[in-house]
Structure formats: structure tokens, C-alpha cells
Amino acid sequence: MSKTNRQITLAARPSGYPKLSDFKLLTPPVPTPQEGQILVQTLYLSVDPYMRGRMNEGRSYAAGVQIDEVMTGGIVGKVIDSKHSDFQEGDIVQGNLGWQEFGISDGGDLRKIDPDLAPISTALGILGMPGLTAYCGLLEVGQPKSGETVVVSGAAGAVGSLVGQIAKIKGCRAVGIAGTDQKVDYVVNELGFDAAFNYKTVSDYNEKLQKLCPEGVDVYFDNVGGTITDAVFLNINIKARVVICGQISQYNLEEPELGPRKLWHLIVKRARVEGFLVFEFADRHDEGLRQMATWMKEGKLKYRETIVEGIENAPTAFIGMLKGGNIGKQLVKVSDL
Amino acid sequence: MSKTNRQITLAARPSGYPKLSDFKLLTPPVPTPQEGQILVQTLYLSVDPYMRGRMNEGRSYAAGVQIDEVMTGGIVGKVIDSKHSDFQEGDIVQGNLGWQEFGISDGGDLRKIDPDLAPISTALGILGMPGLTAYCGLLEVGQPKSGETVVVSGAAGAVGSLVGQIAKIKGCRAVGIAGTDQKVDYVVNELGFDAAFNYKTVSDYNEKLQKLCPEGVDVYFDNVGGTITDAVFLNINIKARVVICGQISQYNLEEPELGPRKLWHLIVKRARVEGFLVFEFADRHDEGLRQMATWMKEGKLKYRETIVEGIENAPTAFIGMLKGGNIGKQLVKVSDL
Numbered sequence: 001m002s003k004t005n006r007q008i009t010l011a012a013r014p015s016g017y018p019k020l021s022d023f024k025l026l027t028p029p030v031p032t033p034q035e036g037q038i039l040v041q042t043l044y045l046s047v048d049p050y051m052r053g054r055m056n057e058g059r060s061y062a063a064g065v066q067i068d069e070v071m072t073g074g075i076v077g078k079v080i081d082s083k084h085s086d087f088q089e090g091d092i093v094q095g096n097l098g099w100q101e102f103g104i105s106d107g108g109d110l111r112k113i114d115p116d117l118a119p120i121s122t123a124l125g126i127l128g129m130p131g132l133t134a135y136c137g138l139l140e141v142g143q144p145k146s147g148e149t150v151v152v153s154g155a156a157g158a159v160g161s162l163v164g165q166i167a168k169i170k171g172c173r174a175v176g177i178a179g180t181d182q183k184v185d186y187v188v189n190e191l192g193f194d195a196a197f198n199y200k201t202v203s204d205y206n207e208k209l210q211k212l213c214p215e216g217v218d219v220y221f222d223n224v225g226g227t228i229t230d231a232v233f234l235n236i237n238i239k240a241r242v243v244i245c246g247q248i249s250q251y252n253l254e255e256p257e258l259g260p261r262k263l264w265h266l267i268v269k270r271a272r273v274e275g276f277l278v279f280e281f282a283d284r285h286d287e288g289l290r291q292m293a294t295w296m297k298e299g300k301l302k303y304r305e306t307i308v309e310g311i312e313n314a315p316t317a318f319i320g321m322l323k324g325g326n327i328g329k330q331l332v333k334v335s336d337l
Numbered sequence: 338m339s340k341t342n343r344q345i346t347l348a349a350r351p352s353g354y355p356k357l358s359d360f361k362l363l364t365p366p367v368p369t370p371q372e373g374q375i376l377v378q379t380l381y382l383s384v385d386p387y388m389r390g391r392m393n394e395g396r397s398y399a400a401g402v403q404i405d406e407v408m409t410g411g412i413v414g415k416v417i418d419s420k421h422s423d424f425q426e427g428d429i430v431q432g433n434l435g436w437q438e439f440g441i442s443d444g445g446d447l448r449k450i451d452p453d454l455a456p457i458s459t460a461l462g463i464l465g466m467p468g469l470t471a472y473c474g475l476l477e478v479g480q481p482k483s484g485e486t487v488v489v490s491g492a493a494g495a496v497g498s499l500v501g502q503i504a505k506i507k508g509c510r511a512v513g514i515a516g517t518d519q520k521v522d523y524v525v526n527e528l529g530f531d532a533a534f535n536y537k538t539v540s541d542y543n544e545k546l547q548k549l550c551p552e553g554v555d556v557y558f559d560n561v562g563g564t565i566t567d568a569v570f571l572n573i574n575i576k577a578r579v580v581i582c583g584q585i586s587q588y589n590l591e592e593p594e595l596g597p598r599k600l601w602h603l604i605v606k607r608a609r610v611e612g613f614l615v616f617e618f619a620d621r622h623d624e625g626l627r628q629m630a631t632w633m634k635e636g637k638l639k640y641r642e643t644i645v646e647g648i649e650n651a652p653t654a655f656i657g658m659l660k661g662g663n664i665g666k667q668l669v670k671v672s673d674l
Contacts, residue, residue, distance in 0.1 A: 060605045225600055247601045258595040263562055264584045266612030268397045273610045275603030 003030045006311050007100030010065045014055055016254040017322060022055070023071070023315040030102045038087045038105045040077040040097055042334040045311065046124035047073065047318040048158075049223075052251040061277060071099040071314075076113060076123050078337065087112075092337075094123040099314050101334055118293065120337070125158055125329035126296060126303040127289055129278060133245060134162035135288040136281035139170075141243045141274050142219040146171030149213050151232055154223030155196055156183035158329040159245060162292075163221045164193045165301050172219070175212050177205075177228055179324040186327055191302055205231035216240075225249045226257065233262045236269050244275040252322060304328030340367045343648050344437030347402045351392055353591040354659060359392070360408070360652040367439045369418075375442045376418040377434055379671040382648065383411040383461040384655040385495075386560075389588040398614060408436040408651075413450060413460050415674065424449075429674075431460040436651050438671055455630065457674070462495055462666035463633060463640040464626055466615055470582060471499035472625040473618035476507075478580045478611050479556040483508030486550045488569055491560030492533055493520035495666040496582060499629075500558045501530045502638050509556070512549050514542075514565055516661045523664055528639055542568035553577075562586045563594065570599045573606050581612040589659060641665030 004027045011024040033039045054065045054072055065072055075098075079091040084107045087093070095110040097103025113123045125131060137159075144150050150167035154160040155176025164174040164187060176187040176196035187193040195212040202208045209217070209231055216237035222229050225247030236242065250257065266273065281288075295301040306326035308317035314332045321330040341364045348361040370376045391402045391409055402409055412435070416428040421444045424430070432447040434440025450460045462468060474496075481487050487504035491497040492513025501511035501524060513524040513533035524530040532549040539545045546554070546568055553574035559566050562584030573579065587594065603610065618625075632638040643663035645654035651669045658667040 061607075222600070225598065229600065244600050244603045247598075247604070250598060250601060256597055259598045260593055261562065261584075261587060261596045263559070263566065263581050263610070263612070264587060266581045266610060267584070267614065268612070270398075270613055270617060271611070273600070273603060274608070275600070275605070276607055277604065280607060 004028070005030045005100055005102045007070045007098070008311060008314050009068050009070050010055060011067070013057055013067070014252075017252040018052070018055060018315070018319055020315050020319070024068075025312055031104050033081050033083050033104055035083050036106055038079055038084045038093075038107055038110065039081040040075070040093060040095065040103050040105060040110070041080045042075045042077045042097065042101050042103065042311070043092075043337055044076045044121045044124055045073050045099060045314055045332040045334050046075065046128075047314060047321050047330050047332060048130070049246050049248045049251065049322065051318065052322060072096065073099050073314075074124055074129060075103070075334075076120050077103070092120050094128060099311065101311050115337075118296070121305060121307075121329075121331055122303070124331060125305060126162060126301065127292055130158035130329060131162055131292045132281070132285055132288050133278040134159045134166060135292060136278055136284055137243050137245050137276055138163050138166050138219070138221055140281055140284070141276050142221060142241050144170050144172050144219045147173075148218035149173040149175065149215055149237075150219040150221065151175045151177065151209070151213065151217045152221040152223070153177045153228050153232070154246065154248060155187045155193065156180075156327050157223060158326075160221070160223050161187060161191055161303065161328055162301065165191055166295075167219070168192055168194075169295060169300055173213070173215075175209075177224070183327055186304070199228055206234050209235045219243065221245060223248060226259070230260055230262065233265050236265065236271050238269050238271070240269055240271040242271065242273040244273060248322065305331050307331045307333050309333045341365070342367045342437055342439045344407045344435070345648060345651050346405050346407050347392060348404070350394055350404070351589075354589040355389070355392060355652070355656055357652050357656070361405075362649055368441050370420045370441055372420050373443055375416055375421050375424045375430075375444055375447065377412070377414040377430060377432065377440050377442060377447075378417045379412045379414045379434065379438055379440065379648070380429075380674055381413045381458045381461055382436060382651055382669040382671050383465075384651060384658050384667050384669060385410075385467070386583050386585045386588065386659065388655065389659060409433060410436050410651075411461055411466060412440070412671075413457050414440070429457050431465065436648065438648050452674075455633070458642060458644075458666075458668055459633075459640070461668060462642065463499060463638065464629055467495035467666060468499055468629045469618070469622055469625050470615040471496045471503060472629060473615055473621055474580050474582050474613055475500050475503050475556070475558055477618055477621070478613050479558060479578050481507050481509050481556045485555035486510040486512060486552055486574075487556040487558065488512045488514065488546070488550060488554045489558040489560070490514045490565050490569070491583065491585065492524045492530065493517075493664050494560060497558070497560050498524060498528055498640065498665055499638065502528055503632075504556070505529055505531075506632060506637055510550070510552075512546075514561070520664055523641070536565055543571050546572045556580065558582060560585060563596070567597055567599070570602050573602065573608050575606050575608070577606055577608040579608065579610040581610060585659065642668050644668045644670050646670045
């Protein structure tokens with residue numbers, strides 16, 4: 001096969017926000033699967049905040065991407081050649097094949113998707129890693145109880161938009177924090193959050209939170225960090241649970257930011273702050289996906305996707321997402337089914 | 338009874354470290370117990386870090402002391418007059434009667450002490466609130482497992498000195514952080530900690546912690562906060578538990594201090610930070626006191642007291658304790674048995 005693959009590699013380690021010049025488009029030939037391997041054509045690529053960490057030197061919870069290596073990323077694709085007994089041409093699969101049009105897998109990281117159950121792109125969003133992150137993070141770490149107030153930052157994003165809706169399903173008051181008026185309108189009027197505010201136009205977050213959370217904050221699901229999180233800490237209740245899912249406000253700082261020390265609040269409020277990664281809760285993933293799919297069919301969970309077309313535009317989509325350009329899940333549509 | 342009581346009241350709310358002029362010595366008559374009341378003569382007064390918070394305007398987890406009100410504090414004393422059927426003259430009791438030579442109680446906050454079981458002053462230390470704080474905080478919140486590394490700041494203090502010893506009893510590696518070479522020597526050579534360092538003479542806490550905790554930190558019991566805690570966060574292991582007991586480095590700052598943002602570490606390490614107050618674990622207090630007394634008799638738990646004489650010197654003892662002048666429990670001996 002002499003067809004050309006197109007792939008995006010890491011050209012340079014960014015300082016601050018990534019620039020387009022930190023990425024490079026390569027056009028090697030499409031690889032040929034060996035015995036036991038599967039060739040997958042990418043249909044959708046997911047771009048996610050965690051990828052910013054992978055662009056750095058050194059390791060956080062997973063090894064970083066090397067210079068000239070294909071950027072890591074989850075995809076939904078179609079099997080176009082299989083030398084693996086478990087996969088056949090035409091199968092729709094979800095896997096981690098990176099930012100490229102064609103990828104090779106040995107099958108170990110592929111999950112088959114039934115395209116009749118839901119749009120296949122949802123395997124990268126509400127019925128994939130972001131959905132499980134919201135489900136396991138809120139329910140396992142946050143432990144919300146009916147009647148409690150749940151605040152979520154990054155409220156209109158792939159994870160945050162689901163956290164608020166699951167909080168509502170569990171009988172909680174859901175309050176969102178987001179970065180545009182359109183996002184605030186979306187989470188309140190389309191998703192059914194009880195309240196939300198735009199942190200870019202509100203000057204006193206603390207005052208706003210006091211107003212929107214008259215009974216204080218019992219669970220804070222944090223995707224953002226920084227000054228927004230500082231303000232939420234001032235409003236936590238006794239025995240509050242703060243779930244640290246992401247800290248996107250901090251990922252693109254050229255110099256680490258200082259902030260007020262907050263540990264004293266945790267004594268006064270006997271509160272808990274806990275970070276998590278979705279793969280820790282692997283034993284709940286099947287149940288979580290079934291539950292999310294059920295809620296989706298029942299109309300209790302809504303989602304939205306922001307889609308950019310063409311693998312060559314993946315860097316633009318990624319940078320846009322880091323700057324808050326998306327509502328719901330940010331995807332790159334790489335080829336047609 | 339026309340005898341004179343001596344009591345220390347709050348004269349002014351301190352900014353920064355309390356000064357002697359923030360306290361006033363009053364000499365009202367000794368009160369007379371009414372029906373259902375008990376008159377207690379103070380033998381020992383406990384001075385503790387939490388009292389600094391009570392000197393502030395406004396409320397933290399408990400209401401503050403009002404100006405001209407007697408400073409709050411735990412005491413061990415002797416019943417010298419009782420109009421309450423449960424207490425008799427001569428009973429030794431522990432209660433919260435404040436910084437004064439004589440106090441009145443209705444009995445509700447008094448606990449009888451058996452002076453034959455242990456020195457009565459231990460009811461304010463190893464067999465009292467500090468002991469229970471170490472016991473419940475380490476075991477309930479910290480959940481140490483045999484073979485893990487437990488780091489404790491304020492290691493030579495009333496609570497910290499017990500935390501490290503309980504960690505050793507539970508099969509952990511105990512590493513202390515303290516503020517003088519004498520304290521470091523005490524916790525290592527007298528209490529049996531595996532290692533310790535003096536944060537006032539070590540310049541690179543992170544490097545020192547790496548050396549003393551070659552397998553990282555699984556439980557951090559924090560009495561201190563600030564830059565010491567910043568360094569420990571850099572060394573926590575996956576699934577670490579950070580127990581926030583106190584933040585004494587922050588209590589006397591005139592302006593709140595900024596510090597590095599640390600929440601990202603909690604994601605990478607899937608770690609938990611939790612504040613607590615000893616009274617939350619009231620259902621374990623009886624068991625805790627019995628266990629601590631047993632360990633003490635078995636020679637597994639040692640303690641030390643730093644004793645200042647005379648109620649008039651309570652402010653000096655308190656300020657000295659806030660500045661780290663004590664080893665073990667800081668007490669004021671108010672009168673002889």
C-alpha cells in the first residue's frame with residue numbers, strides 16, 4: 001500500500017500555550033499490519049487537556065511524548081485491514097492511536113464500538129474517557145448526597161458538563177463556572193444546572209458563589225484551579241469534598257503561579273481534597289458506561305461536540321480547547337465513515 | 338470566701354505574634370459555687386496552638402474569646418467545693434475552665450482523673466486532647482500501613498512527638514521535622530524516630546526529604562504548614578494521605594502568605610489531603626485513651642513536658658510555645674496538689 005498517512009508530531013516543547021510551530025505534519029506511507037496487528041483508519045480524534053502535560057519534558061503520571069514522536073491521543077476509527085482474529089475489516093473501534101490518519105494496533109488497547117447504539121463520536125466523550133471521568137470522579141471521589149450543593153469549574157467542557165448533570169440526577173444543586181456567557185447559558189438553559197457564572201465578567205467570585213450557593217459548597221469538582229478554586233475554597237462546608245480532576249488554568253503558565261495558602265480551611269471545615277485519574281476506577285467503567293448510556297437514552301444527560309475537520313487542524317483544535325474555545329467535547333473529524 | 342482569684346483575660350487582639358500587653362491579669366474574688374456547681378482549683382493549665390485562633394475576631398471552628406473575657410484553655414484541677422452530687426472535694430478533674438486559678442463548672446465538661454494511674458498532668462497531654470489528636474488523626478485520617486513512611490512536622494511538640502511514635506508502633510518509618518538540633522536529637526535518640534531534620538539549619542528541604550525518605554512519603558501529618566509543607570508535597574507517593582492537623586507557621590503572620598499551588602500534585606499522585614478536629618472522633622476517645630495508656634506503660638510511648646510556673650506566666654508560656662520554645666507538652670503549673 002503506497003497511500004500516504006498524515007500524522008502530527010511534537011516538534012518542540014512549548015513554553016506557555018502551545019504554538020502551531022510546536023507541531024509538525026509528517027506524511028509517511030500508511031503502515032502495513034503484520035501478523036497479529038490491525039490497521040485502523042481514524043474517523044475522530046479527541047483532543048484533551050491532559051495532552052498538554054504530555055508535551056512537557058519529564059514524566060507526570062504518564063511518560064511524555066518525545067520530540068518527533070506522534071502526539072498521543074484517543075481515536076475512534078474503522079478497521080481497514082486486520083491480521084488479528086478478534087477484529088475484522090469494517091469494525092468500529094476506540095483506541096489510543098495518536099494524532100494520525102492511520103494507526104497500527106495489536107488489539108490490546110482497542111475497544112469495539114457498536115455504531116447502532118449511539119453516534120460513534122460519543123466513544124470519545126460522554127460514553128468514553130470524559131464520561132467515565134465525570135461519573136467516577138463525582139460519584140466515587142465526590143460522594144454527593146441528595147440536597148447537597150455541587151460546584152463544577154470548566155462547567156461547559158466535556159467533563160464538567162456531565163458532572164453538573166449527574167449531580168442533578170443525584171438530587172443535588174448544580175452550580176457551574178465557565179468562561180463565556182454562551183457557556184453559562186448552555187449549562188443553565190440546556191443542561192439544567194441550577195445556576196452558573198462567567199468568571200471572565202464577574203469580578204468578585206467569592207461574592208458570586210455566596211449568592212449562587214446560599215447553603216455553601218459540599219462538593220467542588222475542579223477542572224480549572226487557580227483563582228477560581230481559591231474562591232470556592234472560601235465557601236466550602238463542613239465535611240466538604242474537593243475533587244481535583246484538572247487544573248487547566250495552570251498548564252500553560254510560563255512561570256508557576258503563587259496563590260493563597262488554603263490548608264487551614266481544611267481544618268476549620270474538616271474537609272477533604274483528593275486528586276484522581278479515571279483509570280483508577282477501571283472496575284467501575286463497564287457499569288459507568290451502561291449507566292451513562294441509559295441516562296442519555298432517558299434524556300437525562302445531554303452532550304454537545306465542537307468539531308474541527310482534518311488532521312492538519314488538530315493543533316488548532318487543541319490550542320483552541322486549551323483556551324476555552326469549545327463547548328462540550330472537542331473533536332477532530334479526520335475522515336468520513 | 339474572700340480569697341483572690343487570678344485570671345488572664347484577653348486585653349487586645351494581636352496582630353502577628355501575641356505580645357504580653359495583649360493579656361491582662363485580673364484579681365477578682367474566688368467565686369462561690371451555687372447549687373449544682375463545682376469550684377475547681379487549677380493545678381495545671383495547658384497552652385496550645387489552637388488558642389491563637391481564638392484570639393482573633395470572628396469565628397473559625399469555635400467562637401473566639403471576647404475582649405476582657407478569660408482566655409479559654411484546658412486545665413487539670415482539684416475540686417475544692419462541690420454542690421454537685423457527682424463530684425466531691427478532693428476529686429482531680431480535667432476540664433475547660435480557662436486561664437485562671439479557680440473556676441466554676443456545672444460538671445458537664447469535667448472528666449475525673451485517677452491520680453494513681455498516671456501523673457495528673459498527662460490528662461492535658463499524652464492522655465488528653467493532644468494524645469487523642471495524634472491517635473485519631475494518624476490512625477483514622479492518615480491510615481498508615483506497615484512499611485510505609487510517615488513524615489510529621491512539629492515533630493517534637495505535644496502531638497507530633499506522639500504521631501511519630503505511634504507510626505513506629507504501627508511498623509512505619511517515622512521521619513520528623515523540627516526547629517532545633519535538640520528537638521531533632523530528642524525525637525531520634527529518645528523517641529526512636531528513624532530520622533529527623535532541623536528546618537532552621539537545612540536549606541533545601543526537598544533534597545533532605547528525598548534523602549531521609551528514599552521510598553517517598555505515604556503519610557504526612559502536618560502541624561506546621563508553609564514552606565515545610567510545600568517541600569513534603571514534592572515527595573508524596575501515589576495514594577499518599579496528607580493529614581492537616583495544624584498550620585502553626587501561618588497563625589502569626591500579619592499578612593497571609595502566598596505559596597506554590599499544589600493541587601496538581603494531587604492528581605499526579607492521586608493523593609488525599611484532609612483536615613480534622615479531634616472532637617469528630619469522640620466515639621474513639623475512650624478506646625484511644627486506653628490504648629495510649631497501655632503503650633505508655635509498655636514503654637512504647639514516651640513523653641516530655643515543658644513546665645512554666647504561675648498563672649501570671651501563662652502568656653509567656655503561650656508565646657514561647659508559638660515560637661517553638663517547648664519540647665513536648667507546654668504546661669503552666671498553677672498550684673500544688
